[in-house]
Amino acid sequence: MIKAILVDDEHNNIVNLSALLNKYCPQIEIIGSETDSNKAVFLIKEKRPDLIFLDIQMPGKSGFEVLEAISYSDLAVVFVTAYDNYGIQALRVSAVDYILKPIDIEQLKKAVERVEKRLSLQRKNENLDNLLSILQNRHHIENHRIAIAATGETRFVYVREIVRCESDNSYTFIHLENGEKLLSSQPMHHYESILVSYGFIRTHQSHLVNRSFVKSIIKKDGQYVLLTSGDMVPISRYKLDDVKKGLLN
Secondary structure, eight states, X not given: OEEEEEEOSOHHHHHHHHHHHHHHOTTEEEEEEESOHHHHHHHHHHHOOSEEEEOSSOSSSOHHHHHHHHTOTTSEEEEEESOSSOHHHHHHTTOSEEEESSOOHHHHHHHHHHHHHHHHHHHHHHHHHHHHHXXXXXXXXXXXXXXXXXXXXXXXXXXXXXXXXXXXXXXEEEEETTSOEEEESSOHHHHHHHHGGGTEEXXXXXXXXXXXXXXXXXXXXXXXXXXXXXXXXXXXTTTHHHHHHHHHO
């Protein structure tokens, strides 16, 4: 569904457009409407629609001034106006379409089709950007090492090999993927400050886990994260919501 807001200073025009959209454009979900152009700015910012059907000549702010006030680059705009002398200006602000009143049904349907195509392309581009970000982050993690001040030596360990960190007073146990357990003289907060940016999550005052190794969250006399190694790491009840959000990001 395409979430839309209708803005027109004439209430009857909003009622008419709503009826046409409901009848001929079922892919449109109307999530709000406004006759006051100043209030429309706040409504659009609050609701964050995919699409605005926007009148141009209105008291207070014109349709173009509404767009300036909301920073509209990430949403589609279809102007609906009784005046035919704004076409060039509409093109300059990259409007998807420009519909004259009284509204022609076929023109309205074509405008909605153009909106669908634009939003589909935007979403594909967003998905591509997200994929590139994930790949870049993965490359960053897979090729980065940190220094661990272990007993009698300084070990250089790839971040991807660290399963979890466990606090032991002012020391920290570093659990590696190969089953090795390093004792570091650095406290937990030292490793947390480094590893959080690599996707590690603080589940408990004494535990920091690499979310790449988290298999599930289980409830067994408390909440735990189950790791791919079979280890269960406790989750503080105060951190449960943060842990769930961290695992979804």
